[in-house]
Amino acid sequence: MFFHASLYLSLIIFSIGLIYKVSTWFRYSFDEEIKRIGAFKRVSAALKGILMTVFSPKILLLIRVFILDVLIQGRLFKEDFLRWFMHMCLFWGFMSLLIVHSLDKLITSKLFTNYSSTLNPFLFLRNLFFVLILLGLGIAVYRRFFMKVPRLFSHMRDHFAIAILSLIMISGILLEGAKIVSYTKYQGMVEDYADTDESEALKNLESYWVENFGVVSPNVKGPFEATVLANGRELNETNCAACHSRPNWAFVSYGVSKAIKPVAAGLDRAGLTDFLWYVHFLACFIGLAYLPFSKMFHIFTSPLSLLANSVMDKEISDPTNITTRQIMELDACTHCGTCSLKCRVGICFEEIPNVNILPSEKLASVKALVAGKKLSDHELSRIQEGLYLCTNCTNCTVVCPVGINLQDLWFNVREAMLQKGYPELLTLSTLSFYRGLSRNGRGEQSYRKPIAIAKRALEEEFKLKDADNHTLNLTNIDTGFKKILGISNQGNTFSYCFTCKTCTVSCPVVRNFENPPKRLGLVPHQIIHAALLGVKDLIFSSDMLWLCLGCYQCQENCPQGVKVTDILYELKNMAMKHIKGGKTISIMREKS
Amino acid sequence: MKFALQRCCTTPTFLKQYESSTNAVLGKLGVALIDMKDFNCCGYPLKNFDFKAYLLSSARNLSLAEKENLNIMTFCNCCYGSLKHARHVLMEDDSLRKEMNVVLDKENLCYNNNVKVKHLLEVLYRDIGIDSIRDLISKKFKGLKIATHYGCHLLRPRKIMQFDNPFAPTLFDELVEITGAESVPWATKLECCGSPLYGVDDELSMDLMENKIIDAKKSGANYFCVACCYCQLQFDRVQKVMISKRNGNGHQKLPSILYTQLLGLCLGIDPDTLGINQNELDIGQIVKFLS
Numbered sequence: 001m002f003f004h005a006s007l008y009l010s011l012i013i014f015s016i017g018l019i020y021k022v023s024t025w026f027r028y029s030f031d032e033e034i035k036r037i038g039a040f041k042r043v044s045a046a047l048k049g050i051l052m053t054v055f056s057p058k059i060l061l062l063i064r065v066f067i068l069d070v071l072i073q074g075r076l077f078k079e080d081f082l083r084w085f086m087h088m089c090l091f092w093g094f095m096s097l098l099i100v101h102s103l104d105k106l107i108t109s110k111l112f113t114n115y116s117s118t119l120n121p122f123l124f125l126r127n128l129f130f131v132l133i134l135l136g137l138g139i140a141v142y143r144r145f146f147m148k149v150p151r152l153f154s155h156m157r158d159h160f161a162i163a164i165l166s167l168i169m170i171s172g173i174l175l176e177g178a179k180i181v182s183y184t185k186y187q188g189m190v191e192d193y194a195d196t197d198e199s200e201a202l203k204n205l206e207s208y209w210v211e212n213f214g215v216v217s218p219n220v221k222g223p224f225e226a227t228v229l230a231n232g233r234e235l236n237e238t239n240c241a242a243c244h245s246r247p248n249w250a251f252v253s254y255g256v257s258k259a260i261k262p263v264a265a266g267l268d269r270a271g272l273t274d275f276l277w278y279v280h281f282l283a284c285f286i287g288l289a290y291l292p293f294s295k296m297f298h299i300f301t302s303p304l305s306l307l308a309n310s311v312m313d314k315e316i317s318d319p320t321n322i323t324t325r326q327i328m329e330l331d332a333c334t335h336c337g338t339c340s341l342k343c344r345v346g347i348c349f350e351e352i353p354n355v356n357i358l359p360s361e362k363l364a365s366v367k368a369l370v371a372g373k374k375l376s377d378h379e380l381s382r383i384q385e386g387l388y389l390c391t392n393c394t395n396c397t398v399v400c401p402v403g404i405n406l407q408d409l410w411f412n413v414r415e416a417m418l419q420k421g422y423p424e425l426l427t428l429s430t431l432s433f434y435r436g437l438s439r440n441g442r443g444e445q446s447y448r449k450p451i452a453i454a455k456r457a458l459e460e461e462f463k464l465k466d467a468d469n470h471t472l473n474l475t476n477i478d479t480g481f482k483k484i485l486g487i488s489n490q491g492n493t494f495s496y497c498f499t500c501k502t503c504t505v506s507c508p509v510v511r512n513f514e515n516p517p518k519r520l521g522l523v524p525h526q527i528i529h530a531a532l533l534g535v536k537d538l539i540f541s542s543d544m545l546w547l548c549l550g551c552y553q554c555q556e557n558c559p560q561g562v563k564v565t566d567i568l569y570e571l572k573n574m575a576m577k578h579i580k581g582g583k584t585i586s587i588m589r590e591k592s
Numbered sequence: 593m594k595f596a597l598q599r600c601c602t603t604p605t606f607l608k609q610y611e612s613s614t615n616a617v618l619g620k621l622g623v624a625l626i627d628m629k630d631f632n633c634c635g636y637p638l639k640n641f642d643f644k645a646y647l648l649s650s651a652r653n654l655s656l657a658e659k660e661n662l663n664i665m666t667f668c669n670c671c672y673g674s675l676k677h678a679r680h681v682l683m684e685d686d687s688l689r690k691e692m693n694v695v696l697d698k699e700n701l702c703y704n705n706n707v708k709v710k711h712l713l714e715v716l717y718r719d720i721g722i723d724s725i726r727d728l729i730s731k732k733f734k735g736l737k738i739a740t741h742y743g744c745h746l747l748r749p750r751k752i753m754q755f756d757n758p759f760a761p762t763l764f765d766e767l768v769e770i771t772g773a774e775s776v777p778w779a780t781k782l783e784c785c786g787s788p789l790y791g792v793d794d795e796l797s798m799d800l801m802e803n804k805i806i807d808a809k810k811s812g813a814n815y816f817c818v819a820c821c822y823c824q825l826q827f828d829r830v831q832k833v834m835i836s837k838r839n840g841n842g843h844q845k846l847p848s849i850l851y852t853q854l855l856g857l858c859l860g861i862d863p864d865t866l867g868i869n870q871n872e873l874d875i876g877q878i879v880k881f882l883s
Contacts, residue, residue, distance in 0.1 A: 150699050344601055344633040347652050348645035350695045389641075391633045393601035429640035432791030433822070437606060437829055451792060508783050512799050547793060549800075550639070551784035552748035556758050565749075569639055576641050 010285035017292030025328045030416040034323045045320045065310040070303045076401040086139035093132030120245040127252045152337035161295040167283040175276035177256025181216045181264035208232025216264040301332035302402035309403040329404040330367045339396035356386020359396040387414040388426040392434040418450040423457035425576045462541035481534040496560040503554030520544040540575040595665035596657040597625040600821040609867020613852035634674040650678030651692040655703035667712040669820035673745025675709040680752045730860040732772030736881035739808035740775045743820040771858045778811040787826035816848035847873035
C-alpha cells in the first residue's frame with residue numbers, strides 16, 4: 001500500500017514536472033520578438049519542424065546520430081576516453097537495470113514466460129549492471145572530488161545526482177545481500193510455496209538452503225549429513241528450483257551476505273530487509289519525482305539536443321524553433337565541464353575572476369536569466385561581460401558531448417542583453433570583430449546601439465569632456481597616476497616625450513580626419529602629455545583611446561622610444577576597469 | 593621540421609581555407625604541424641581589457657609548447673604579435689614570469705623562456721629557404737601584379753618582432769616574387785588594414801581599408817596578398833560589405849588572396865584544397881595568370 005502510494009505520488013510529481021519543464025521550452029525566450037509569438041504557435045512550429053524532418057531523408061541522419069552519439073556517445077569518446085568509459089558504464093548499466101529490474105513486471109516478464117527475479121541470468125545480470133554503475137560512479141566521484149580538472153566546478157546538482165544514484169544502487173545491493181541470509185524471508189517463502197508441512201522434511205530443506213543458499217538459520221547448523229542434504233535437495237527441486245538459482249551467481253550481493261553472516265540473525269530480527277527495502281524504493285521514487293528538476297533530466301534532453309542540432313541550421317531553420325531549441329538546450333547541459341576546459345579564453349578566468357567567462361557556468365547563469373530570476377545589476381553586468389569575453393572560436397560547441405550549439409547560444413543571448421541597455425565596454429574592443437562579421441540581417445540601429453551605449457557610459461563617467469570652456473578641473477588630476485602605469489613592462493618611457501608629435505603624425509586614424517581633435521578628443525601626443533600631468537578623465541573620455549588600432553605606427557616612429565601604443569593599451573585597461581568597478585553601469589541601467 | 597601550430601580563433605568559423613592551404617603547402621615542403629588541442633587563444637583581444645589576462649593566455653601556450661619541446665608557428669599576425677610580445681615580456685621581467693608560472697602551476701605547467709615563436713612567412717623564408725621553395729615550384733604566374741600587405745604585427749614593434757625592417761621590409765615581397773608575380777610598390781603598404789576597428793567603428797575601419805584599396809589599385813595591382821587572418825577577413829568579408837554599402841563611391845574593388853593560396857597554386861596544389869572558391873570575393877580568375 002505504502003509502496004504503491006509513494007510510487008503513484010512520485011509518478012504524478014514526475015509528470016507534472018515534466019510537463020512544466022517542457023512548457024518552459026515554449027514559454028521562455030531571450031528574444032522579445034519570439035516571446036511575443038506565444039507558446040501555442042511555438043509548439044505548432046516545433047511540431048511542424050519535427051514532422052518535416054522525420055518524413056524527409058534527414059531521418060537517416062537522425063538514425064545515425066542516435067546510434068553514434070546517443071547510444072555509443074562518440075562525441076564524448078573523441079574528447080576523453082576515461083569520461084566516455086565512465087558514462088558508458090553509467091548509461092548502459094542504468095538503462096539495463098531499468099529494463100531488467102525496475103520495469104521487470106512490464107518488460108522482462110512479458111518477454112520471458114518463466115521470468116523470476118531470483119533466476120539466472122537475471123540474478124547475475126543485475127549484479128553485473130550494478131558493478132558497471134558502481135564503476136561509473138566511482139570514476140565520477142574521483143573526477144569531481146579528487147582529480148584536479150582545471151576550471152571544473154561542482155554544484156549541488158552534480159552532488160545530488162551522484163548521491164541519489166549511489167543511494168539507490170547501494171541500498172539495492174545491500175537489500176539483496178540481506179535477503180539471501182534472511183531467515184524471515186526464507187520462512188515466508190516456505191509458508192507460501194512448500195507443498196509439505198512435515199517438520200522433518202522442512203528441516204531437511206532448511207538444511208539444504210543453509211548449506212547451499214546462504215540462509216542463516218537459528219534452528220539448524222552444519223555440517224549436515226549427506227542424506228539430509230539429499231532429501232533437502234529433492235524438496236528444493238520440486239518446490240523452489242523453478243524460481244531460485246544459486247545465490248552465488250549474484251556475485252556482489254552474495255559477497256555482502258557472506259560479510260554480514262556473523263550478525264545476520266540479529267539484523268534479520270531487527271527488520272533489516274524491510275528497512276533496506278524502504279530506503280531502496282523511496283530513493284528510487286525521490287529520484288523519479290525530482291528527475292525533471294535535477295541534472296538527471298539530461299536523460300531526455302541530451303539526446304534531443306544531439307538530434308535537433310544534427311538537423312537544424314541557423315540559416316535555414318525557423319528562428320522560432322531555434323529559440324525553442326536553445327531554451328531546451330539549457331536543460332540538456334550535464335555540467336560536465338568539457339566546454340570550460342577547452343574554452344580558448346577559459347584561462348583568463350584566473351586573472352579576471354568572473355565565472356561567467358567559463359561556458360559551463362555561463363550556461364547556468366543564462367538559465368537563471370531566461371527563467372526570469374531577479375538578478376542584481378552587478379550580476380547582470382557580470383553575465384554580459386562573460387558573454388562578451390569570447391573569441392567565438394566554436395571550441396565549446398565542437399567539444400560539447402551533448403551537442404549543444406553553445407556558440408550560437410552565447411551570441412543570441414548576448415545580443416538580447418546588449419539591446420536592453422547595459423553598457424558593455426568590451427564592445428569597444430577587437431572582441432567586436434566577430435559581431436561585425438556576423439551582422440547579417442541586423443538592423444542598423446540595433447547594430448550600433450551597444451556601442452553608442454558604451455560611449456555614453458564613458459561620457460557619464462568622465463564628464464570632463466563636456467566642459468565647453470576648455471579649462472581643466474584640477475580636482476581630477478591624479479598625481480600618482482603615472483606611477484601606476486607600467487604594468488605592461490613599458491613603465492615610465494612616456495617621461496621621455498618632448499612633444500614632437502611624430503606619433504600623432506604617423507597615426508592612420510588621426511590622418512583620416514580633417515579636424516582630428518574635434519573627432520578624437522586628445523590625439524596621441526596629447527594623451528602622453530595628459531598622462532604625465534595625471535589628467536586621466538581627459539584621456540579616458542577621448543575617442544582616440546577607443547579608436548586606437550594597436551598598429552604600433554606611433555611607437556615605431558617615436559624618436560624617444562616612448563612606447564606609445566603600449567601605453568594606450570594600458571590606459572584602455574584602466575578605463576575599462578574603472579567603469580566596470582564603478583557605479584555608472586547601475587546609474588545608466590536606471591536611466592534606461 | 594616540426595612546429596606546434598597556434599591556430600587563430602577566427603579560422604574555424606570564417607577562414608577554414610587558410611588552415612587547409614597552410615597544411616597543404618607546408619606538407620609539400622616537409623614541415624609537420626602539430627595540432628595542439630590544449631592551446632588557447634593567444635590573448636590578442638584581451639589586451640584591450642586586461643594585460644595580465646592576455647599575458648597569461650600567451651604564457652600558457654608557450655608553456656604547453658615548451659612541455660612538448662616544440663617551437664610555435666602561427667599564420668596570423670595578431671597571434672604572432674601577441675605571442676612574441678608575451679615571450680619578450682616574460683623574458684625581460686622575471687617577476688611577471690614567476691607570477692604567471694604560479695597560475696600555470698595549477699595545471700602542472702611552467703614556462704622557462706625556451707620557446708621560439710615564428711610566423712609562417714618566417715618559416716618559409718628562413719627555415720625552409722627561398723631556394724628550396726623555388727625548386728619545388730611547378731607553375732609560375734605571368735603578368736600578375738600583387739599588392740603585398742605585411743600587416744602591422746609582423747613588423748612592429750621592431751624591437752620585439754625582429755621580422756624585417758619595419759620601414760622597408762622585403763621578406764614578404766621576395767616570397768611573393770618567387771611565384772612569378774610582381775610585388776608592386778604602393779603608398780599605404782605598411783599601414784593597418786582597419787580590422788581592429790571593425791565592429792567598433794565600421795565607417796572608420798572601412799575608410800582605412802578603402803584608402804589602401806585606392807592606393808593598391810593606383811599601382812596596378814590585381815590582388816592583395818596577405819598572411820594574416822584578420823587582414824584577410826578585412827580585405828575579403830569586410831570589403832564585400834563595403835562594396836555593397838558604398839556602391840555610390842563608384843567603386844574600387846580589390847580581392848585578396850592568402851599567401852598560402854598563391855604559393856599553393858604554383859606548387860601544383862589543387863585549388864579546392866587551397867579553398868580558392870571559399871573566399872567571399874572571387875579570386876578564381878587568378879589561375880588565368882598561371883603559365
